[in-house]
Structures are given as structure tokens and as C-alpha cells.
Amino acid sequence: MAEVTVLAATGNMMVAEAFRQAAPDVIAAYPITPQTAIVENYAKYVAEGRVHTEFVAVESEHSALSACVGASAAGARVVTATSSQGLALMYEELHIAAGMRLPIIMANANRALSAPINIHGDHSDVMGGRDSGWIILFAETAQEAYDNSIIAFRVAEHPAVQLPVMTTLDGFITTHAMERCELLDDGTVEAYVGKRRPQNPLIGGAAPVGHGMFASLGGTYFELKQAQRRAVCGSAPHILTEGQKWAAVCGRDFDFIDSFACDDADYILVVLGSAAGNARVVAKELRAAGIKAGVAKIRVFRPFPASELRDVLQGAKAVGILDRSDSFGAPYAPVGLDVRTALYDLDTRIPTRNYVYGLGGADVTLDAMRQAFSELQSLAAGHLDQGLSYLGTR
């Protein structure tokens, strides 16, 4: 039976605890706001001898993820954490880690990208890596960041998955705000995550192997990328199973999408991460006023749960898609593109509006959510066109 400690903790503290409990062999990381506290706390565990982890202090994020790639290929359980420019500097290794099919668990404190320089929360950094072949989880709260981080080990190291997993939490809002959190005992987490059983490790395997081979002429690259797409899409049932196994342990639900009042909803906002709470508060307010509002929070962003999302959204009269980043020059912002693509397969066209909100940590107010829901009603009534707009700018 799991022992639960209730404590006041930040998202960063909870991710560091999750990492400690999973007992990784190697951590290679570089400090960057607002992630620093994850690695700082972990360094303390190392200094206090509470973990056996080899702490590799590197000179950049590029080196951090490179060291993780090497350690994971060697067969180690590997973690790191980063944010913003740090994740951008890892862009090269994101693709290498995924292409080499290496389980690595990386926490990302979602933060804006320069320029202009900004240290606050949005999803611009993660969205830059969304096509790299990583599994990407979004947390709304510190508690969810803890749960996602634990599930990430089981998913990444699953024999049929073998992919890196990014477990993300919104910069400052989730990384730094202190919440009531539940920490499970070490033994329970240890029993859940188990040990990594590496396939073809560089160290300790039955025979010498070669990782990261040249695969260019003759089409090998093409076939390996095809295998990679199959792996990422094929990871979905395992994410669900492993997530629900953890849900059975901790008593908190797990699904690709966290639906709030969507069953009979006319107007649904789709959202990632910490802003879901504000959307839900306004949805409740509207429900009390007789307006059928709902909120669909996407927890597993890659692989994208398109069919699950269609099931949630199919009865709606209008859908608003909240994006905390933009894809400049694209028809819509990142989440907007994916959600609209998912909806295209429905027989009935559901009108949508795509809202870019909260860039660079800009306040996400209840009024902004009210405005979005109000526009969805106009959209459904034919008084407003589909399209993209910035929500909450001056």
C-alpha cells in the first residue's frame, strides 16, 4: 500500500522528487531559468548521497543532451531538464536521441524564446521540438508534473516504445508556484518504474554493437524514419496503459485528454498546460448560466491523440483552440493546426477559432476565457468567421 506525504511544493520540486525516486544512473544538465531548481535539487540529492546517479556537469545544453544520448546508448537510465533557449540549443540532439531510439526523460520548463528576450512561460520552446520524434506530455499542475514524470520512465523504457519522453510544465506558473501536492513513497515509485532493460546497450551487452550508424545511400534512412513514425504513433496504447497503471497506484486519472463537461458541450476550448484551470472556471460559470461550455485539456501532445480528440469534440457547435505559441506564417498556430487536422476527418464541419494567448508569460485572465467562449457562441451563430486571433493583447 502506497504511503502518501502531503506537502506544499513547486512543480520543479516535484519533478526533482520524481526523478530521484526513479533512481536514474545519469543526469547531465545545464542550468536555465525557470528549470534550474529541478537540477539544483537533484544536485543536492547527489551531494547528500541520497541517489547513486552520476551527475555530469556540462558546459551547455547541447552537451547535456549529447551526454544523455551517450549514456542512454550505453544502457543507463538517463534524465535531464531544460527550458527555452536551452531546449533550442538541444535541437540537434532531440532528433538524434529519437532517431537512435534512446529512452531519455527530459523535463522542460516551458518558456518563451528570444527575441525579445523573455524568461516567462509559454510553449514556444516545446513546439520547436514537436516534430522531433519525442513523446511530449504537458502538465497543468505540480502534481501532474510529478505524475507525468514518473509515467515517463515506464513509457520511454517500454520494450515496444524505446523513445525519449519530454515531460513539460509551464514556466513559473507551474515550475515556481507552490501547491498542495502528494508525494508517494520511494518504494511504491521504485516498484512502478522498475528497472531499465536496454536493448543492445554499448556497455554490458552480449556482443559489441554500433550505435548511430551512417544510413544514407541506398534508402536505409528512409526505412528507418518509417520505423520511427510507426514507433511514435504505436506508443499511444502503451502510454495509456502505463499512465492508467500509475493512476491505479496514485488514485489520479490518466488519459490523453482531460475532458471537463465536454459530453454535451456546445462550446469547447482546447488547451494545454496551466491555463486549463482558468478555462474550467469560466466553463463552470457559463454552465451555471445555462450555456453548455466544456474544456478539453490535452495531456499527451505527441503522439497527438487525434481520434480521442474527435470523440471529445464531435458534438460541439464551435471549438476554440488555445495556443501558447505561434507558428509564424502557418495558417494556424501549432495546436490549432493539429486540432483542425483532427477535425477534418469528421463528417460534419465544426467551426473553430484559434487563439494565441499568454506569450512571454502574459497574464491569462478569466476575462480572456470569457471572451473566447463568447466568440465561440458568435461563431456557432454565424456572426463571426473562423480564423486566428491574439487573445488578450493591448
Added chain:
Amino acid sequence: MNKQNDNNQAAKSSIALDTGDMTTTFARSVEDFDCWRSEDFTLGGVVTDAGNSILYKTGGWRSLRPVWDEEKCTNCMLCWVHCPDSSILVADKTMIGIDYDHCKGCGICALECRFEALRMLSESEAASLEGGQ
């Protein structure tokens, strides 16, 4: 031999982390590599039989080939030392020939040879000589 475990069948199978022997090997022979489909590769394209690059024949890049005159050769091994592709074949401290499957015809061996035991011949000339025999 376990076939690589990331196809759709695996996705449908029951879930267990403790699967015992996790070593994956090539699902099929390296000889018919050109026919491999995406599901035939090891996880992440890992090479599990070390040293198999010898099976990748790169001699087709060659436009000039070194021709060895065994009579003039003193087995000084200068060519063996300098060959960047390990294509000078040696047995019992004696040169026995040239590995044309991997020799790219760079000509370093012929340049280094002090005894005119190696000369460079164009591939077309070599082909016509062979054809004439």
C-alpha cells in the same frame, strides 16, 4: 533471434517490461540488405554484428586500379602501411594481392612503392585487358 519489437503487432501485444533476453539482432541476412523493409531493421538502426562494414563493397567508386607485379615486389610493406582502405592483402608477412572490393584507386600505394611493383591502370583499360584474355 528476436525480431525488432516496434511494429504494430507489438503495439497490440500485452505489456511486460521484464522480457528476459532483450538482445535484438537483424531479422534477416545482411546479404540481401537492399531488400530490407522498415520492419527488418534493429531498433534505431543499431549494428549488432560488429565489423560488418566489410560487407559494404565500396570498390565501385574506383576509376583507376593498382596492378601488382609480384616479381618486382619485395614485401617491404610500404603500400600496406599507406593504404587508407586496408586493401593490401597480406598473409604471413607476404603481400598476396589487392582487395578490389574496397580499393578506391587513390593511387597512394603506387606512389609510395619504391620498386615499381604497383602501377595505376584505368578501369576501362583493365576491363578491356580482362575482356581480351
